[in-house]
Amino acid sequence: MTGVNPSPPVRRLGDRLFAGSARGAGIAILVVLAGVAAFLVVDSVPALVAPAADVPGGKGVFSYVGPLLFGTVIAAVIALVVATPLGVAIALFLTHYAPRRLAQGLGYVVDLLAAIPSIVFGFWGIFWLAPRMVPFYAWAEEHLGFIPLFAGPASATGRTMLTAGVVLAVMILPIISAISREVFAQVPTLHREAALALGATRWEMIRMAVLPYGRSGVIGGAMLGLGRALGETLAIALVLSVSAGTMTFNLISSTNPSTIAANIALQFPESSGLDVHTLIASGLALFALTLVVNVLARAVVNRRADFSGAN
């Protein structure tokens, strides 16, 4: 090859177009995110600097947002605690236990759950689920009342934090189970056979090969579900019986903190001036909470990246 200069790399039009549009899409998402963040921060400032007595509730913006943030986290945590094991179990059943034809039909039904508008879940929660939870709440108050979660007095309408959390759980269930199903289905046959050849039963094989392999995917699915639970508005606004400013771990009474998104939806039509800025400040808190949760989830996944099976 002496005497031949290496030709400069050819930049083809298609490559340039594709690289440019991909880069543009990447930048666009950052611009949108920055725009939303800037809007939230700028429009929160009036509420942050206003005298405490002028803010709704009369004790300043942090006393206003605090209980809402608390309620948001409680509702989302209930949803996650209920929906994650259930979603993983559904995904395992569909990928490793159900006959193929049943799995296809059932998978379709679960996906359909994701397509139901949240207002419908709200109606279902308030008219169907809440009345049926009332006897359970009475029972829980009587027998489990020593646990602060069930201290009571039990709600007579069933419109409690626990009901709201269960409605949220049903809403995020399809997200978690659909993503878990995808990752479980992608576990290489090689790894499953490795476990079976060692004399693993089906459940032992799932514990050795399937669950560890799908772990980061399950966490990702749970985080997507959590995102929806944190931001859910209408179902909570319909279901939850709210007392402004409450902060309690008592899940079965009719005195509950609202959630940020539901509170904004309920209060916004009647708000003006500083009230609006206060609501936007609560929105900023929700935005920050979501960011923190995602960073934490990313950290959990990365902590064992070497063992993820992706390398």
Next chain:
Amino acid sequence: MAKRIDISDLDIFYGDFRAVADVTVSIEPRSVTALIGPSGCGKSTFLRSINRMHEVLPGARVEGKVVMDGQDLYGADVDPVDVRRQIGMVFQRPNPFPTMSIYDNVAAGIRLNARRMAKTDLDGLVERSLQAANLWREVRDRLNRPASGLSGGQQQRLCIARAIAVEPDVLLMDEPASALDPISTLAIEDLMTELKERFTIVIVTHNMQQAARVSEQTGFFNLSSAGQPGRLVEFDSTEKIFSNPEQKATEDYISGRFG
């Protein structure tokens, strides 16, 4: 330890399709038995029927008998899970659990058997298994690192360590070196020669030199035409198969005049 296997009139089916027909053969303990033959002739299917791994595919079943030291492996009350705990298997592509450390990979089978074992005993067993697989010196200082960080040849020796850690009676190897470079292949072959002192080894291979190098007995599988079941054409001492086979098909195959 190191049991003999007697197979008689074995037919293997996938649904209605008969993949392997009419195999009768005895596999001697403490020796290496090689199975050779063209692709699709059913030798891997036959191998997987010995530890009932072929049943992982829906619709797979056998007719006939597989008896290990008097125990019918297909008896009505025999759980395939128990069969697989007695008959270990090494696959064509190295398949350590990527989510586990090197140590946990070797310990995986022991923990499955639910034998409660003191940490020091388990440490010793893991070390002995890795030593038996000629891998100990390469991994002793990184037992807690992921198994996926090892080279292909190391991963395959790790899989062998994992298989022998549970002290199986028989070790099945499905083309264990075909995804490896020549040096790693040699390491695996040396290992087989050492392991046959303790185990009954059955190996499927496409590499006839390998069969000639490592095995005492060789079986030649063939199928007469596509869609027909594979059959065990000839089974004899490796020396006889490679020098003076009875069947013309065997001679054609080993001399490369096949098809």
